[in-house]
Amino acid sequence: MISARNLVKRFGLKSVLRGLDFEVAEGEFVGLLGPNGAGKTTFLRILASLARPSLGRVEVAGFSLPEQAAQVRRRLGVLSHQPLLYPDLTGEENLTFFGRLYNVQNLPERIRNVLALVGLEGRGRDLVRTYSRGMQQRLAIGRAVIHDPDILLLDEPYTGLDQDASAMLDDVLRKVTAEGRTVVMTSHDLVRAQDLCSRFDVLTRGRILASASRQDVPPDGLQAFYRRSVSSLEPGRAGAHDG
Amino acid sequence: MTVKSAAKRPAPPVSFLSSMWAVVWKDLAAELRSRELISAMLVFSLLVVLIFNFSLELNARERQEVTAGVLWVTFVFAGTLGLNRSMAIEKDGNCLDGLLLAPVDRAAIYFGKVIGNLIFMLLVILIVLPIYSILYNTNLFVPGLLVTILLGAIGYVVSGTLLAAMSVQTRTRDILLPILHLPVVLPVVISAVRASTYFLQGQPMDLIWGSLNLLIGYNVIFTAAAYMLFDYVVQE
Numbered sequence: 001m002i003s004a005r006n007l008v009k010r011f012g013l014k015s016v017l018r019g020l021d022f023e024v025a026e027g028e029f030v031g032l033l034g035p036n037g038a039g040k041t042t043f044l045r046i047l048a049s050l051a052r053p054s055l056g057r058v059e060v061a062g063f064s065l066p067e068q069a070a071q072v073r074r075r076l077g078v079l080s081h082q083p084l085l086y087p088d089l090t091g092e093e094n095l096t097f098f099g100r101l102y103n104v105q106n107l108p109e110r111i112r113n114v115l116a117l118v119g120l121e122g123r124g125r126d127l128v129r130t131y132s133r134g135m136q137q138r139l140a141i142g143r144a145v146i147h148d149p150d151i152l153l154l155d156e157p158y159t160g161l162d163q164d165a166s167a168m169l170d171d172v173l174r175k176v177t178a179e180g181r182t183v184v185m186t187s188h189d190l191v192r193a194q195d196l197c198s199r200f201d202v203l204t205r206g207r208i209l210a211s212a213s214r215q216d217v218p219p220d221g222l223q224a225f226y227r228r229s230v231s232s233l234e235p236g237r238a239g240a241h242d243g
Numbered sequence: 244m245t246v247k248s249a250a251k252r253p254a255p256p257v258s259f260l261s262s263m264w265a266v267v268w269k270d271l272a273a274e275l276r277s278r279e280l281i282s283a284m285l286v287f288s289l290l291v292v293l294i295f296n297f298s299l300e301l302n303a304r305e306r307q308e309v310t311a312g313v314l315w316v317t318f319v320f321a322g323t324l325g326l327n328r329s330m331a332i333e334k335d336g337n338c339l340d341g342l343l344l345a346p347v348d349r350a351a352i353y354f355g356k357v358i359g360n361l362i363f364m365l366l367v368i369l370i371v372l373p374i375y376s377i378l379y380n381t382n383l384f385v386p387g388l389l390v391t392i393l394l395g396a397i398g399y400v401v402s403g404t405l406l407a408a409m410s411v412q413t414r415t416r417d418i419l420l421p422i423l424h425l426p427v428v429l430p431v432v433i434s435a436v437r438a439s440t441y442f443l444q445g446q447p448m449d450l451i452w453g454s455l456n457l458l459i460g461y462n463v464i465f466t467a468a469a470y471m472l473f474d475y476v477v478q479e
Contacts, residue, residue, distance in 0.1 A: 048344060080337070084336065084338055084340055084341030088276040089269065097269045098345065103255060103256060105254055127276065143341070
């Protein structure tokens with residue numbers, strides 16, 4: 001479903017991705033772990049067609065990037081730690097706007113379903129600027145799935161959420177991913193990653209350093225797997241994911 | 244409750260016009276709520292007109308000579324406020340990424356922003372003109388002058404929206420836009436001031452066509468250039 005080969009991304013003289021190889025099969029939920037500055041967000045931005053690779057090949061849903069970016073975008077939903085919503089529009093208006101850009105059929109009904117899914121049925125007509133951070137993030141999930149994408153890219157979706165909002169986001173993400181969507185999620189929250197993901201890849205210094213499936217990692221063993229993977233290259237940063 | 248619909252095929256791509264109007268609708272709806280952009284432009288414009296009115300002691304003939312200059316200085320600086328704010332709204336919550344993720348022609352996003360910005364600028368102009376007419380005792384409702392203002396506003400917004408999309412990605416966006424834009428838009432301002440003055444003085448069309456042609460030519464060239472460049476400007 002997603003394939004990256006020998007991916008390189010440079011910003012001036014600095015290489016952020018250095019020959020990264022990455023494969024995701026249909027229906028997998030991959031947790032992309034790594035310390036700050038490892039290149040996780042840059043990699044997701046390339047998969048989302050928001051940035052161009054300096055070198056290498058990327059294919060998403062059978063379409064290559066950046067040449068077939070429009071086809072890729074139609075099949076992709078993106079959720080980041082910023083909600084990408086307009087605070088001066090209501091929740092419904094935000095979904096209407098993005099639904100129009102994706103040419104969603106039967107939009108009013110779709111918006112009702114999506115608002116129900118993210119638990120915002122009663123708040124759809126309120127301005128987004130009156131929402132709490134957790135509500136904004138739930139509406140952001142609604143924005144990301146309004147066009148029923150096959151692939152979801154989640155870039156640290158729990159950043160800035162309190163415990164209750166995170167638990168609510170867990171529920172929504174489980175529902176959203178329950179029907180066979182392919183998901184790639186970057187996260188610093190190893191407990192949540194272990195709970196949600198079917199595979200864990202550790203990205204450090206622009207490369208995938210280690211990969212393990214959920215079966216290969218014992219319960220509560222993701223922290224140890226992560227520490228082992230990162231400490232070989234960055235001994236001082238292995239604890240960056242604590243918590 | 245399930246979110247995934249029965250049909251697996253993605254919806255057909257939205258047309259250029261539909262995506263453009265979606266962006267216009269979004270900008271108008273957001274501005275109707277907040278009124279941040281229009282009110283800032285309007286208050287600034289009225290202050291400039293008032294300051295000129297009270298600082299310049301002019302007789303009737305002099306007033307006619309400076310009118311076009313005062314008007315265009317007002318429109319240009321108020322327009323810069325509007326362009327900055329219009330793109331800052333996209334950048335503040337990283338909404339620009341949300342727009343760029345949509346499977347639409349990015350030129351449609353550009354033209355949607357242009358139409359929104361043009362509507363806001365023309366709205367401010369429509370309010371400023373009668374106030375200026377009363378304060379300066381000058382009739383500004385001359386058809387030729389209104390056409391000149393429309394052409395000048397189009398030229399200003401077409402180039403300004405492209406440069407605002409560029410400058411908004413920098414830390415110094417508030418000061419960078421006027422520094423980038425004013426030299427680029429100089430041909431529009433000079434032609435617009437000249438044509439406006441001639442219309443107010445009732446000069447023959449032979450004298451005015453040159454300035455109008457320059458305005459039209461600028462608008463065509465910059466519209467074509469922006470259509471081709473916008474994708475590169477917003478691409479990381």
